[in-house]
Amino acid sequence: MKSTLVALSALLLAAPIATAQTPDDVQLSIAGYQLTANGAETHAGVTRGTYTLKVGEPTVGVFSMMGCGYFSVTVPPHPFKEDAIVGWRVEVTPLKIVKHVVTFRLRWVRSLDRSAALEPASEDLEVTLKPGESRPIDTVPVVQTGVKTFDGKPCTTKAASLRVSADFPDFDRRLVGAELWLVERLPNGKEQSQSQSIRGPFNRAIPFYFDSVIDGEKRLDIFGKLVADPLQGGIEVSLEAIRAVPNPGSESGYQSSRWFRSTVQMKANEVVDVALPPSDDKTAPFADRAFLIRIKPRQIR
Secondary structure, three states, rough: EEEEEEOOOOOOOOOOOOOOHHHHHHHEEEEEEEEEEEOEEEEEEEEEEEOOOOOOOOOOEEEEOOOOOOOEEEEEOOOOOOOOOOHHHEEEEEEEEOOOOOEEEEEEEEEEEEEOOOOOOEEEEEEEEOOOEEEEEEEOOOOOOOOOOOOOOOOOEEEEEEHHHHHEOOOOOOEEEEEEEEEOOOOOOOOEEEHHHEEEOOOOEEEEOOOOOOOOOEEEEEEEEEEEEEEEOOOEEEEEEEEEEEOOOOOOOOOEEEEEEEEEOOOOOOEEEEEEEOOOOOOOOOOEEEEEEEEEEEEEE
16 A cells, blocks of 8 residues: 655644553663763763653662762662762652653752762752753762872863763664655656665664765755654654755755655555655756655564
């Protein structure tokens, strides 16, 4: 079965259909971070995750920060580390999950502080995060004087912090594949196309790039990304595509581009055509030519 959709341009979206969410599609995590004096903020290697989200069920982490911005985490009733300089108790409680967007209660308190320079701090608030988004919780300075790293080098960590984030599981084994065709419908009713196969995890953006469409000195690039979301009895496919005209005589950049997004619910191995609207500029290259992206998804595992 093949059906046809027209992609929406700019910031318009196809109207979503309400679907039930599986609770393990998105997770919350609280993690420690280190900021060096002359470098980037890096993950400190300590995380307390919620795993399967259950509305109304709190997840608590007891975080200790020691020495050169090192972290440890445990759960109640275990206490802070004996050599902790700063300690936090952090609690997150999911309140609702809609289309992977999580609203939760965040309660935290810096309940241990052996630095006279810091004031006690806490928060109790409602937070909403989309997958890939995060929110800082608290940041404290690290005293470098006389402090060494584990391997005996001078400490260069300037600050330590906690951050809460929402994202999909890193080790989700589910895999989705899709056959994609870039199809041009010719005035005589025939089609010419090029195809490619892509695969990747569910809920993650999978990029695609078609070969340039060339007519003499005119070129058109069509590329984008596809996100597949598993549904009961099917797959929701979100397609973002860009139709771009390259800068003449240059290997980088575009002189014009148009962005499209469309979302459709499909069954595995169903074929759907997403028509790409033409350029608003009727004098632009290929403005008079009609293109569509044909999609056939399937769950690999």
